[in-house]
Amino acid sequence: MNARHEARPYPPIKPYRSGMLALDALHTMYWEESGNPEGVPVLFLHGGPGAGSGPRHRQFFDPTHYRIVLFDQRGAGKSTPLGEHRDNTTPLLIADIERLRELLGIARWLVFGGSWGSTLALAYGQAHPQRCSGFILRGIFLCTQTEVDWFLNGMGWFFPQAHARFVAGVDPGERADLLGAYCRRLFSPDPAISMRAARAWSRYEASCLHLRPDPQAEQAYDAPAVALGVGRLEAHYMRNLGFFGPDQLVSNAPLLQAIPAVMVQGRYDVICPPANAWRLHQAWPNSRLQFIDDAGHSAFEPATLTALVAAANQFRDQGHFALPDPD
Numbered sequence: 001m002n003a004r005h006e007a008r009p010y011p012p013i014k015p016y017r018s019g020m021l022a023l024d025a026l027h028t029m030y031w032e033e034s035g036n037p038e039g040v041p042v043l044f045l046h047g048g049p050g051a052g053s054g055p056r057h058r059q060f061f062d063p064t065h066y067r068i069v070l071f072d073q074r075g076a077g078k079s080t081p082l083g084e085h086r087d088n089t090t091p092l093l094i095a096d097i098e099r100l101r102e103l104l105g106i107a108r109w110l111v112f113g114g115s116w117g118s119t120l121a122l123a124y125g126q127a128h129p130q131r132c133s134g135f136i137l138r139g140i141f142l143c144t145q146t147e148v149d150w151f152l153n154g155m156g157w158f159f160p161q162a163h164a165r166f167v168a169g170v171d172p173g174e175r176a177d178l179l180g181a182y183c184r185r186l187f188s189p190d191p192a193i194s195m196r197a198a199r200a201w202s203r204y205e206a207s208c209l210h211l212r213p214d215p216q217a218e219q220a221y222d223a224p225a226v227a228l229g230v231g232r233l234e235a236h237y238m239r240n241l242g243f244f245g246p247d248q249l250v251s252n253a254p255l256l257q258a259i260p261a262v263m264v265q266g267r268y269d270v271i272c273p274p275a276n277a278w279r280l281h282q283a284w285p286n287s288r289l290q291f292i293d294d295a296g297h298s299a300f301e302p303a304t305l306t307a308l309v310a311a312a313n314q315f316r317d318q319g320h321f322a323l324p325d326p327d
């Protein structure tokens with residue numbers, strides 16, 4: 001079969017250009033480009049928040065067709081300072097994306113995001129729909145209070161051992177408010193306290209990512225750089241409900257009606273339950289929702305990975321997905 005028609009991850013590639021963009025007096029953002037410098041721009045938005053981007057994320061996209069743009073959001077990955085929650089809000093992240101787009105001279109791009117990346121993709125698209133040629137979204141997270149409560153407590157119905165370890169990280173008298181208890185530790189000035197809390201938070205999430213356990217992936221979340229970014233920034237954004245108004249992302253879905261979108265959702269995604277994707281799809285009839293019946297949350301479970309690559313290939317191959325340049 002011709003490689004252009006295979007829904008398999010593409011071979012590893014390296015960036016042809018990268019840089020550090022000073023955003024303000026505190027934050028500096030890492031960005032990179034790979035693939036075809038003259039190709040169709042695609043923007044990858046990583047999850048967490050705080051998880052950062054990585055080499056595997058380039059492999060969703062045909063490098064002969066796409067100009068692949070990755071960056072690490074404020075406080076994540078190679079951006080500095082790591083785990084910094086000050087001056088870190090969704091409106092600022094949206095402004096950062098626009099600043100990067102202008103730096104790279106891109107008029108419009110395909111936006112790809114999973115988990116928190118789907119949240120940010122929706123928020124960015126609703127703020128700047130004229131800059132989005134399409135969306136590929138995975139593991140929909142709308143950052144509502146219901147979802148935050150589910151993450152902190154509800155996942156224990158399916159992963160009781162992981163939840164018990166998570167709860168054990170705080171004193172019994174604080175367990176009625178797990179988020180508050182973890183925030184006090186995650187933002188402690190004592191690095192030993194903050195790192196211990198970050199690893200407990202990150203291990204909890206990593207234990208719930210997959211339909212079938214993946215010890216190697218769980219070990220990656222235990223790395224100090226990943227744990228600190230994920231623990232601090234997830235807690236920060238959950239505490240502030242993503243800096244959104246009530247159900248903002250669903251209420252504003254009609255703003256995206258003219259833009260094609262593919263949503264890929266693990267049927268047994270415990271971190272971001274499928275009801276979120278279904279509710280967004282009902283408010284966004286132009287979207288296409290694909291449930292993956294043998295997958296949890298991770299983008300790299302085999303059937304989910306196949307579906308994501310296939311979606312990027314479909315945008316590549318179907319000219320009707322293209323829209324005219326904005327004014």
